Amino acid sequence: MSAQEKLDMRVDRPEMxxxxxxxxxxxxxxxxxxxxxxxxxxxxxxxxxxxLEPFLLSYDLSLAAAVLGGLAVVKFLLGMLVDPTMAKHREWITFLVAGTFFLILAPSLLFSVLVMLSEEPPKWVMFIQPLLVVLGITAYSSAVLASNRLRKDVEQRVFDEDVG
Structure with missing residues (x-):
């Protein structure tokens, strides 16, 4: 199938x-x-x-946020490494990885260690940990969507170059 046929198929069938x-x-x-x-x-x-309160003061939520943050970092990096044409977006992906480390991964791991080491964690921890989980879910979803969106932009440029 030629590039023109693939482009026609994408234009004719946006529902795909x-x-x-x-x-x-x-x-x-x-x-x-x-x-x-x-x-x-x-x-x-x-x-x-x-x-509820002892659960929110335990380290489980921070650990879950750290796992999701780690998955987001891996997804960002895989999005860049799998497709060589994604190297054009390496600064953007590097920024997203650094942001994920700074906003989710490091605080989550720090909170989980601090909560495990303290006899009585401060009460404000039970508000921060669910927020970290929500940020982890958001980061992972964003990593998948950003990788897909960037890959689509690269595919569109390739199709445009083949057609032009």
Missing amino acids: TETRELRLLYGTYADILFVLLPFAVVGMFKLWNVG
Whole structure:
């Protein structure tokens, strides 16, 4: 199939692109649920035994945020390394990786260690840890979407060059 036929197929059938994006989103959310499942089971067990406040003051949520932040970093890097044409976006991807380290990964790991080492963590920790989990979920979803969007931009440029 020539480049022109592929471009025509994409132009004539935009629902294929939308379907592909929806499948990507569903796959991303399935990954997130799969990663969070063990933490949810342990969390429900702790909620049942000790209640909400001790659960929010434990290190589990920080650990879950760190795992999601690590997955986001890996997804950003894979998005850049898998496709050699993605090297054009290496500054942007480097910025996203650094932001993920700075905003999610380092604070999550720091909170999990500090909570484990302290006898009684401060009460404000129970507000920060859920925020870190939400940031981790957002970072992972954004990593998948950004990698897909950048890859689409590269594909479109290749098609435009072949057609032109």
